[in-house]
Every structure is written in structure tokens, then in C-alpha cells.
Amino acid sequence: MIKVSQLTVRYGELKAVEDLSLEVQRGEILSLVGPSGCGKTTVVKAILGLIPYEGKIEIFTSRLGYCPQKDVLFDWMTVYENAVLPLVLRKEQPPSNIKELFERFGLSGFEEKRPYQLSGGMRQKLSLLRAVLSGEELLVLDEPFSSVDAYTRKKLQIWLSEIVHRMKSTVVLITHDVEEAVFLSDRILILSDRPARILKEIRVPFSKPRTIKTFSDPRFSEIEEEVLETLMNQP
Template identity: 40%
Template sequence: MTPKLDLQGVRKAFDATKVLDGISLSVREGEFVSILGPSGAGKSTIFQILTGGIEADGGAIRLDGEPLMSRQDRFAFMPQRDALMPWRRIIDNTTLGLEVQGVPRRAARDKVRPLFAEFGLAGFEDHYPAQLSGGMRQRAALLRTVVQERDMLLLDEPFGALDALTRMGMQRWLEAMWKRHRWTALLVTHDVREAVFLSDRIYVLSTRPARVLHEVPVPLPRPRDAGAEGLRQASAIEAVVLESLLNPEATEGSNR
């Protein structure tokens, strides 16, 4: 089966600093894949290339089997912070991506409003971002992202700024939403537990210049918080990922 997204040998340097050193990875339709690595490894640089912010220096990127080139608008991108505009009500923050695409504000509101209940935001349409909790703001940001109905979600450490308890709750919520909608998603994170909890597969990157150390499958049943046996299996996979990060020479290029 042709991958939804396929990167082969992608390279990037900024002046004399090499950031990506031949990154190869793929994401299949309806799959949740994570890119995990140390801070500064170039994870977010991959997203900048995919969304057209910068150009790769080499390698190939294909979406649905065709060269990506100018097709960056096929991605819906959610950044590390919610990026909600404080002067816009939540209903108008969630319609922003549609409005940028040229959808009239009234039509955009009509499209977004029925989703507020599913995203746990019913009754908060006319609130301002400052009136919402961190978790609610992130749900609003994800609603703004997915309502654009792009082919694929790019999630750049979306819960990194949240406290531990809120982050755990958001991870469970996101897994349930993904299971319901089967979005094709690529997540950047440095949180091993988050990657294992959410993903079907994990690509572990080295320090800069980044290369793929290890591709780790996550063959756990969903939902992921399914009792003691599920926790034991998740812990075993977390150990594999941590070993890849702590002992890269022993695991580079391997699959388990």
C-alpha cells in the first residue's frame, strides 16, 4: 500500500549547522505516528518543511505517491501553543483557519458550531481564551485544526505547555477522538510515555544532525488505558524507546 506520507533521505542544514541528516519515515492512511527525539534534534524542522515554511536541501517527500512540492496546504498544523487570539471569542478562533481559506464567517461558524459539544466546549462559544482552562484552550486549537478537513494532521508537541494531570487527560481525550474519526496524524514529541500512549508507530531520532535511530511499533490494543496488562506492555515499549535514546549506537537502524 502506498503511504499517505513518505519521506526519503530528507536533509536540511542552516548555514554550517546540519539539522536533518537523511530522514526517512512514512505514515499510512488512518495511522497515528510519532516522531520522538531530544530537544533540538530537528523534529519541528520536519514540520516546517512539510508546511512550506522552509525547503529541504535534499531527499524526496511524497504525499499520496506524488511529490509534495506545492501541496503543503494538504496539512492541518497544530503548533506547540494554542495560538488563540485573545481578542476573538472561541467561536471565532475556531473558524480562523476556514476564514483564511476564504470561507465567509457566517458559513464558517455554521460549520464549527455543531462540533463544540464533541470537543467538550459546548456553552463556551462566546467566551474569550483567557476565560478557558489550558485543556479547553488546546481542545479549541485542535477543533480549529481539524475543521479545515485537510488530508493529514501535524501535531507539534500540542500538550507540552500543560501540567502533568491536564496533559494526561488531554492524551486520553485525543486518543478517543482519533479512534472515532481515524485521522491520519503525525505527532512531534519528546515525551516517551505520550508517544507510546498515542501511537501506532514511533520514529526515534538521534541528536542533531538528526537521523532515524529506531522505528518502534506499538501493537497495543485500544483504548490504551486497558488494565494492568496493557500498562505492563506499554512499559516494555517505553523501555525499548528509552534504550534507543540512551544507547543509540546499539540500536541505530533496528526494528523490534
């Protein structure tokens, strides 16, 4: 679904990403984990074509949804208008199952409210719904659950696993929450300090969708430890 070859990104003198290559298969959930400031968002922005880069990036779909690190919800629009914004911009009609999507995203009954009237978790879901309406085939999610409490976060993770499984989406997930990466991913790429390079790739063997039981699988903590060790022991 995505093929990135020898990606290097510079902001003037500062090299944020160096010679990074990766592939994401259709239906796969790939996480990029790395220290703060290492270049994760930069990789995403390059994939989306938002910044100049060296190397080659191929994306094999046009149905792409992006959930930026900081949610971009507009308080002067209703929840519904915020969700369908990508469609309005493309002059497309909302899909026939739009009502069901609002239900699935826990936003049913809130269509006419404004984003500031939502809880943190609901705001996250609204951002994700907007990404899904933009294109559910490939979802690029940059720290989608960074601003909610630990309990809500776990609930959202379980919910996300179920929902992307049902939509058969391919997902690129940026996170610095190692537990979240292990829980949601088929494969984790661990990135180095800036400039971002791939230190290690780890496969996560659990069946999907993941459930609350996944957290207590004995292999879960082993994988989590392997990711943490790689992050901590980098030169």
C-alpha cells in the same frame, strides 16, 4: 498519506535533519520522539512546506491540519473565531456539525469567550479544534500537550485517541514524552541528537482507541523502556 525521502534541512551552517526517510500510512498514528533541539519541529516544518529542504516530500491529501508547538490563539478574537480561522482564510463555510465539534472538544458554551478566559487544557483543545477544522484527514501535532499538568495531559491523551479514531485521521505526533508516544502511536520513530536521523522504529501493538487500561498493559512499560534505552544509549 505521507512519503518523505532523504530529507536534509540546513539552517545556514547548521544541519538540523540528515537523510531522513519515512512513510505514514492512511489512518496511522506515527510519533517522532527525540531529544530537545534534535530537529523534530524542523521535520514538521519541512513536511508542511514552511522551510526550504533537500529531498522529496509527498503528501497525499489537501485536508491537513497543523497544531504548532506554541499555540497561536488570538486574544482579540472569540474562541469561535479562533477555531474557524482556517475556514475564513479559505473562504469556506463552517461544517454543519460545528456545534457538535465544539461539544466534542469541551468548548461548548465558550464560543463567545476569549482565549485568555480558557484553562490551559481548553486552550490545547481549541488549538486542536482549529487544526481539525483546517483538515481532519491528516493532523500534524507538534507537542500538543506540552503546557498542561500531568493529570490533564493524561485525560487529553485518552480524549485524543478516541477523537482521532472516530475521525479516522492520520496523525503525525511530535513529542518528547515517551509515555505519550507509546500510548498514542501505532509506530514510533526515535530520532538521534541533531542532525535528526532515525535511530529505531518501534511498533506498538495495542488496539485503538486507547483507554486508561492501555497504560497498565504489561507490554506498555517494556516498549517504554525500549524507547528510553534507545534514546539514552545513542552514541
